[in-house]
Amino acid sequence: MRLEEFSPADRELVLPQVGGELAYHCLGCGARHGIAKLLYTCPDCGEVLLIEDQDFDRLKQRPGVAWRRAFDLRRMLNQPAIKGIFRYHELVAPVVPADSVVYLGEGHTPLVEAPPRLRAALGQDFCFKNDGQNPSASFKDRGMAVALSFLNYLIKHQGLGKVLSVCASTGDTSAAAALYGAYLAPAVASAVLLPRGKVTPQQLAQPLGSGAMVFEIPGVFDDCMKVVEHLADHYPVALLNSKNAWRIRGQESYSYEVAQDCDWDLTGRALLVPIGNAGNVSAIMAGLLKLLDLGVITSLPKVIGVQSHHADPVFRYYQETDPAKRVWRPVTVSDSVAQAAMIGNPVSMPRVIELARRYEQAAGRPTFFVVQVDEQAIMDHMILANRHGHIVCTQGGESLAGMVRARALGIVDPDDYCVLDATAHHLKFIGFQQMYFDNSFPPGFGVTPRPELINQPQEVIAPGLSELPAPGKPLAGPAFDRFVSATAREIARRLGLEEPA
Numbered sequence: 001m002r003l004e005e006f007s008p009a010d011r012e013l014v015l016p017q018v019g020g021e022l023a024y025h026c027l028g029c030g031a032r033h034g035i036a037k038l039l040y041t042c043p044d045c046g047e048v049l050l051i052e053d054q055d056f057d058r059l060k061q062r063p064g065v066a067w068r069r070a071f072d073l074r075r076m077l078n079q080p081a082i083k084g085i086f087r088y089h090e091l092v093a094p095v096v097p098a099d100s101v102v103y104l105g106e107g108h109t110p111l112v113e114a115p116p117r118l119r120a121a122l123g124q125d126f127c128f129k130n131d132g133q134n135p136s137a138s139f140k141d142r143g144m145a146v147a148l149s150f151l152n153y154l155i156k157h158q159g160l161g162k163v164l165s166v167c168a169s170t171g172d173t174s175a176a177a178a179l180y181g182a183y184l185a186p187a188v189a190s191a192v193l194l195p196r197g198k199v200t201p202q203q204l205a206q207p208l209g210s211g212a213m214v215f216e217i218p219g220v221f222d223d224c225m226k227v228v229e230h231l232a233d234h235y236p237v238a239l240l241n242s243k244n245a246w247r248i249r250g251q252e253s254y255s256y257e258v259a260q261d262c263d264w265d266l267t268g269r270a271l272l273v274p275i276g277n278a279g280n281v282s283a284i285m286a287g288l289l290k291l292l293d294l295g296v297i298t299s300l301p302k303v304i305g306v307q308s309h310h311a312d313p314v315f316r317y318y319q320e321t322d323p324a325k326r327v328w329r330p331v332t333v334s335d336s337v338a339q340a341a342m343i344g345n346p347v348s349m350p351r352v353i354e355l356a357r358r359y360e361q362a363a364g365r366p367t368f369f370v371v372q373v374d375e376q377a378i379m380d381h382m383i384l385a386n387r388h389g390h391i392v393c394t395q396g397g398e399s400l401a402g403m404v405r406a407r408a409l410g411i412v413d414p415d416d417y418c419v420l421d422a423t424a425h426h427l428k429f430i431g432f433q434q435m436y437f438d439n440s441f442p443p444g445f446g447v448t449p450r451p452e453l454i455n456q457p458q459e460v461i462a463p464g465l466s467e468l469p470a471p472g473k474p475l476a477g478p479a480f481d482r483f484v485s486a487t488a489r490e491i492a493r494r495l496g497l498e499e500p501a
Contacts, residue, residue: 001076013070014077020094021055024245027350035095036158040232040239048350050286051245056293059090064295068264071256071296084108085142085253086149091290092249093146100153102180106141107253109133111261111419118388124407126418128390128399129258132425136206138340139254139280139423140176146250147240148180148188155187162186166231167240168193168224170276170340171203172424177240178210185211191237193217193224198339202428220333221277222345242279243347251280252287258419259288259297269301270412272402273421274395275314275370276341278348280421281305285355289362300363304411305352305370306402308378310334311342314352315372323357335444337378337394337432340423369411375445377401379436383453386426386433394429396422458494462486 003011024033028047032054033039041048053059062070074087081098082089084107089096111127119125131139154160165188167177174192181190190212194204198220207214217224225241232239242248259266266288273281284303291297307315311333320326330345346352356368381404382397392400399420406412426433434440437454441447461468465486467479475483492499 001078003077003079006073010069010073013066014073014082016082016089016094018095018097019055019058020053020090022051022053022095024049025052027354038154038238040229040243040245048243048347049245050351050354051249053094056290059294062294064297067294067296071260075260085145085250085256088253088256091256091287092253093150093246096146096149096153097157100149100156102145102149102152102183104135104141104145104180104183106134106145107257109257111258112390114385114390115388118385122400122404123414124403124412124416124418126400126403126420128385128392128396128420128422129254130391130422131254132391132393132396132422132428134176136172136175136179137425137428138172138176139251139421140172141180142253143242143244143247143250143279143283144173144176144180144240147244147246148184150246151188151238152184155184163188163238164191164236165189165238165240166191166193166228168221168228169199169241170195170221170342171199171206171428172340173241174199174212174214175203175206175210178207178212181212182210188238189213191215193228195220195224198335198342200339200429200431202430221343222330222333225345225347241347242277248279248283248286248348248351251283252290254280254421255284255287256291259291262419264297266297266301267299268416270304270403270406270416270418271301271421272304272306272399272406272418274338274341274398274402274423275305275307275352276311276338276343276346278314278346278352280423282348282351282355285359285368286351289355289358292362300359300367302411302416303359303368304402304406305368306398306405307370307372308336308338308341308398309372309374310336311338311344312372313344314346314349315370317349318370328353335442337375337382337429337445337447338398339429340393340395341398369406371402371405371409371411373398373401373405375447377405379432379447380450380453382426383433383436383450387453390422391426392420392422393424393426394432395424396420396426460487460490460494462490 026042029045080103081101134141178190181188196216313331333344336342378397381400
């Protein structure tokens with residue numbers, strides 16, 4: 001639909017205005033710092049930051065029903081500056097003008113209902129939000145779109161000059177950072193640090209293909225993150241990990257899309273999300289709180305984080321029911337099929353603690369939970385989901401396993417409708433599927449394939465054939481006819497087909 005086809009009143013709704021008074025808010029000492037300078041931690045105390053709009057109350061001058069209409073109308077427009085996550089411009093980055101918005105097709109990822117047979121098998125109504133359908137095939141594009149749009153704004157309008165971006169990654173962050181950086185080249189160049197041997201070949205190929213400088217570091221993600229933090233503290237680089245509070249703003253869009261796709265009614269909903277560096281679960285709670293504050297939604301859903309028992313520091317923290325007795329302790333991780341969540345010291349943990357506190361205070365009841373699942377359950381549920389028409393990654397399998405576990409614990413009620421986060425495309429983690437089918441998992445994973453879920457190709461050489469085709473050596477005439485007929489009969493036999501009379 002074209003803008004001129006809207007009424008004057010609706011045109012005012014759909015066209016966002018640049019505004020707001022955004023500032024970095026320190027979750028340690030409470031200090032506030034302006035956004036003119038890129039900050040990743042508080043210069044006063046070193047704690048992580050949230051970006052908050054100090055003039056957020058101006059948005060309350062528009063009632064919730066009008067905000068719902070504005071967001072719904074924007075779906076109908078074909079203007080890149082308000083497509084994707086910038087449909088929610090006022091909530092994610094109101095200071096970024098239209099000419100600085102970087103839109104590569106992120107957002108709009110679908111809620112895909114589980115088929116009736118799978119719902120019946122698991123006894124729960126649920127869907128997957130397929131964030132693997134973002135441009136670089138993971139949810140990381142949400143945060144990267146805002147972080148790079150803000151960088152683009154600083155370059156275009158604030159004289160920032162050329163930028164070297166850096167990030168540590170288990171795979172998906174590096175792919176997103178390199179892709180968005182490549183779009184803004186030569187103003188932005190990208191360098192990524194990966195834990196050697198802990199990233200799938202598919203994920204490694206992405207930043208290489210986008211032209212980023214890729215460095216493989218001994219150890220795990222947490223080691224890479226410490227090196228990147230040192231670079232950000234001592235050299236003129238732009239950090240693109242979720243320590244960058246702009247990333248969190250972009251990832252809030254996940255919650256806005258879920259709310260919009262549920263017609264702005266989140267009553268009886270439960271959102272399940274894997275926890276790795278804890279930026280995503282933080283952003284989801286932050287976004288839902290904004291929608292509630294504006295009257296766009298009237299109730300808060302349950303938010304349930306899921307962690308593997310091989311990387312579960314957030315789960316362990318919340319095992320203590322008394323908030324006054326909780327003590328944060330990083331953990332040493334073991335190999336996990338949910339590689340994107342294989343993080344023992346998530347940088348966004350202070351955000352989780354603060355936002356979970358605000359979230360439950362606003363809800364007036366327990367609404368934030370963390371459950372633990374094992375590697376076997378993650379793989380079984382990924383295969384199970386994909387056997388029923390989904391395209392979920394290992395982290396999506398973690399979400400599904402988490403739903404089953406939460407149901408067993410009574411956190412998810414039988415009549416809850418669950419929205420499960422499939423954070424990346426299935427093909428990024430296809431190697432784990434093959435290991436499952438080949439029964440070749442190293443012992444440390446603790447995964448034993450269920451025979452009914454294994455699938456392998458079958459070679460077909462029909463009995464009685466003396467001549468077979470080969471590349472560069474085709475058959476012809478009667479020999480080819482015999483090959484086709486005999487091969488078809490053998491396949492029909494294996495399929496249990498009967499030749500028609």
